[in-house]
Amino acid sequence: MPFDAILFDFDGVLVDSEPIHCDCWAQVLAPFGITLNWGEYRDRYLGMDDREMIRRLAAEADPPLAWDALWAQYPRKKELFQRRMEQPPFPGGLLPLLEGLQRKFKLAVVSSSARSEIEPPLIAGGLRHYFSALVTGGDAPRHKPAPDPYLLAARLVDARVPLVVEDSPAGIASGHAAGFEVLAVGNAAEMPRILLDRLSGGLPA
Template sequence: MFEAILFDFDGVLVDSEPVHYECWNRVLAPFGFQMTWEQYARNCIGVSDRAMIEALCDLAGRPEWFDGIWAQYPAKKAWFRERIAAHVPMPQSTRDLLAELQASYKLALVSSSGRHEVVPALEAAGVYGAFSAIVTGEDVRNLKPSPEPYLTAAGRLGVRRALVVEDSEAGQASGRAAGFEVLAVSHADETAPAVRRRLGLG
């Protein structure tokens, strides 16, 4: 039925959102503001980094902070790369699943995160070679919930029938708008069993 499986990154393959959350709060500390996890989860998951900073400024009631926070974005990326490379929060069940799936399906990773965040984590987890295509925020003009990221991945793979695995509302909307079936998960630990059930794997 499916020619390919298209995976989101944060929250689907890796439990990286807590790392992003900690890094963003490190950026915000000099401004005297800290997000709660609930605020982060509600406003900052599945959106572009510029949109995230706008959301942070709105939460703090300080739109004038945007330029100052944006100037710290390179430092945030460096902290994230350092943390994620030291310990990739990818379940072993997901690593095993990817190794099994690549024998029967074309696999792609589709993320709004930057390539500098995604690729080192995949390499450290030993799964980079499982993916025939990687589409990140730099590769498209319109991020999720636009269908462009998933359509771009399908085009690179040369497929029309794909299963999208997503956790965020924006990502799920993107997959549906691209015309693909979407399998929703709420945490990286759910990904492997959910995909196995949907594909009828033992």
């Protein structure tokens, strides 16, 4: 049965913003003695809900730190991220890809990040109108790797056979748990080519 929708993760799929998230968190957590580098963030926290990441960092600190003290830095982290994303680094092939896909598929974004970190870059990049639904952190009862975010997105766009496009272990597990096919990509720059290959290279004329 052909796909009737494509559900995209945001960070690392539509835009390579994960290193920016890491840099912003590293900056606000440094005063607490926490060193967060890209390798650790990529291997341990990619696709994870921010609250869960902070819980783990607080518990693993030596000595352990209060979760609420670290989480209180989130507004500052969000401010830094939004400033860095005022000119979002969307790959050049993304706009023509979405232009073609929207003629045939319903499109949605499904992310663990806050809506305030997802929607403004999409608007700034002129891409928001391609997506009929956004599912962001807090919209579903449970975060990735639970199936809830992708199940919610499928309901919102009335999709029965969606294709999930993901880059993180948590996101891939979430899509599979929802019962959907998942296309794994390494980064946003290569995503258009990999997706078109999966769709047999065909966009409607």
